[in-house]
Amino acid sequence: MKNYVLRRLIAAVPLVFAVVIFNFILIHAAPGDPVLLLTGEYTPTPELRAAIEEKFGLNKPLGEQILLYVGYILRGDLGESIKFRRPVLTVIGERIGPTFLLMGISITMSIALGVLLGVAAARRPNSTIDSLASSLSVFGWSIPIFWLAQLLMIVFAVNLRMFPTTGMTSVKEPLIGLAQVLDVMWHLFLPSLTIALLRTAQTFRLTRASMLEVLGQDFILTARSKGLSERTTLFKHALKNAMRPIITMTGLQFGTMLAGATMVEIVYSWPGMGRLIYEAAIARDYPLLMGVYFLSSLLVFVANLVTDIVHAFYDPRVRLE
C-alpha cells in the first residue's frame, strides 16, 4: 500500500509541473502586456514595471523565466490580488472553507442516494423504481445547474420562505455554538441540495450500469447458490466490484463539480472559491483569476490522487497493477 501511494505521488509530479508550465504559457500567450497580467495595473509606473521585470526576469531567456516562475509558485507566492489588495493565497484561503463544506456535503449526499437507488434499480430492471429513477435521472442529466438553483430558490426560498436566499449566516445576530452550526446548515440546505440532485442523477446512472454488468457475472450466481442473503450478495459481493467506476468518476468529475459549485455559489451568494473566481473575472483581477484557476487545478489533481488511493485501499488488485 505504501509503495502504491509513493508511486502515485511520484507520477503526479510531472503532471503538476505541466499545470505550472501551462499557467506560464497562458500569461505569456495572452494578448497585451504581461506586466498588466501580473500586476493588474493598466498604466504601471516605470518603477513598478522595472520591479516586475526584475522579479519575473521578463528580459531574460524563456528558460530562466520559467524557472523563476516555478520558484515563486513553490514558495506559495501567487502574487497580489488587485481587488482585495492582499496576497492571492490569503484571499483564497478565506474562501476555500465554505466551498469545501458545500461540496463535501453534496458529494456525500449524492453518493449515498445515487448508489442506493442504482442498486435498487439494477436489482429489478424495468421495475417501477427503476423506470421512475431512470426517467428522473434524464432530467438531472440535462438540467443546467444554475437554472435548477434558481428554480429551487424561487420555490423554497422566495415563495414558501422555508430557507434563506443568500449568504452563509444570518447577519443580524452573531450566533455561537450549536445555534451557529444550525444557522449555517439552514443556509447550506438549498445550495447543497442543488448540487446533490444533479450529482445523484449521474451517480445513479453509473451505479445502475455498473451493477447490471456485475450482477450478470458468475460469482454472483455462486454467491446466490451458496445461499447468501440478498443483502450480502448485493452489497458485499456485487457493489464492492461495481464501485470502481463510481470512485473513479468522483475524481475525474471534481473539476466539473467545482464549476457547478461556482454557479450555485453565485445564485445563492455563497462566500466560496467559485464566487471568488467569478469576482476576479468580472473585476479583471488577473493575479487572483490565475491563482484560483491554478489552485483549483491542483485540487483536481489531489482529488484524483485521493480517489485512486481510496480505490487501491479498497481493491487490492489496483495496488499491484
Place this chain on the structure above:
Amino acid sequence: MGMNEFRGFWRRYHRSRTAVMGLVLVAFFSVLAVIGPYVAPTSPYQLGTEPLAVPSSSHPMGTDQLGREIYSQVLYGARTSLGIGFLAAITSTVIGVLVGAVSGYVGGRVDNVLMRVTEVFMMIPQFFLLLVLITLFGSSMFNLIIVIGLLSWPGTARLVRAEFLTLKESEFVEACRAIGASRSHIIFSEILPNASPPIIVSGSLHVGSAIIMEAGLSFLGMGAPDIISWGTVLNNAQRFIMSHWHVSFFPGLFIFLTCMGLNMMGDGLNDALNPRLKSQ
C-alpha cells in the same frame, strides 16, 4: 449508409420511445433556431411600455425590466445557443478524431505523448479554464466556439483511439496495406467510416454540453457582449429572481428541453447504431 442499412437503423431507433421524443425535441429546436427571428413578434431589443409584465396573452412569456419581450429574446437566442453548440461540438469532434486516429493508428511513442496530453486536458477544471481564456482573450461568438471546442475533445480522442486500435488489426485494413494504400487513405477513407457510430453519438452529446457551457458563461456575464443567447437572458434575470420568476423560467426551460432532447437522442443513437450492445 445505404437505404437498407438506414431502414434497419430506423427500425431499431424508433423502437425506443425516449429516442423518438429526443429526436422530436431536437428537430423542434433546430427549426426554431432557423425560423425563430422570422416568427418573433418584435425585435428582442425593442423597448416596451410594460416593464416586468407577467406572462399573458399579449406577452406570452412576459417582459424584462425594459419591457422587452422575453418570447422574442428566447426565439432569437435559439439561433445563437444552438449555433454555438453545434459549431463547438464540430470543432471538438474534429480535434478529437484527429488526435485519436493518429494516436490509435500510429501507436508507439506518438500514442504515448498524445495520450498523456489528453489526460492532462481531461483533468483540467474545464469551466475555470474557459473563464480564464475568455477573460484573457475577450469574449466573442467566435472565441466561445473555439475555446469550448478546444476544451471538450479529450473524451472523443480516447473513444476514437480505442476504435482505431481494434480496427487497425482487422483484415480489410491488412488488405489495404497489402495493395499499397497510403496511410492517410487507410485512416480517413477505410477506418474512419467504420468508426463513425460512436463518434456520431459522442458528437450529439457534445452539442448539449457545449450549449450548457455557453449558457453558463453567459449567465456569469462572460458571454459575447453583442449577442442574445439563452444564457444572456438568464444573466439579466438573476437580478429579478426574488420578484419575477418568469424572466429566468423560460430561457432556462428552453436550455433544459434542448439538452434533454440531445441526450435522449444520443442515447437512442447509441442503442440503434450498436446493435451488438443492445442484444447483450
